[in-house]
Amino acid sequence: MKINFRVNHHTEHEITMGHKLGFTPIPWVDVISATANMKGFTPLRAIRNMQGWDEKLIELAAKECNDQGEIAIVSECSPTLLLVPKTKNRVTPLRQIDFLTKDLIAAVNKLNAKYLHFTHFGFVQGILPFDEIYAIFRSLLNPKVETSLEIIYFELDARCLDVMTWFYRDVVVNELKYQTGPLEWSNTDRFEWVYDENMNRGTGELTAYRFVRASA
Secondary structure, rough: OEEEEEEEEOOOHHHHOOOOOOOOOOOOOOOOEOOOOOOOHHHHHHHHHHHHOHHHHHHHHHHHHHHHHEEEEEEEOOOOOEOOOOOOOOHHHHHHHHHHHHHHHHHHHHHHOOEEEOOOOOOOOOOOOHHHHHHHHHHOOOOOOOOOOEEEEEEEEEEHHHHHHHHHHHHHHHHHOOOOOOOOOEEEEEEEEOHHHHOOOOHHHHOOOEEEEEOO
């Protein structure tokens, strides 16, 4: 199994307002994992909007996931959606983070998935959860863990690229003693606000802008 980092660059509006709006799907993945949070302009809502999934279905699944405190498999979605309960930085015990990561791997194995789109760190708000990230890398990369996965497409916020990849190398080289080559990474689509004259016919300026993929 290998990790391919996908770097997310956000608009000033997304960063200032804390609104995650853009999402770039990967057509060939089997499963997408996301944090179970549909309250506000969250990454899960951005994913739902782009994928066209039923909103009520995702809201109910997210609530049940948080209530149960374990991974939820939403098989009605394509690709299959794996929801992970919300955690709190420096509050949720690391043993719970380890449990959830292993539970995620178990769900992936149950589906016999080969390609996982891991979206949890594509839009970071507040303090980066250092200990949580270390715990996740240790569990995901543990050579004793059996998994059907071949590639994890790991979303990274561009603002945290250097420190996140440093964490990864520290776990791989210094803790797990892997021999690792160059990191594999790519940029996701960039988005922008564009003026749409057709939307501004008597409706006011606030509705005259659309959030779309950047043309260049």
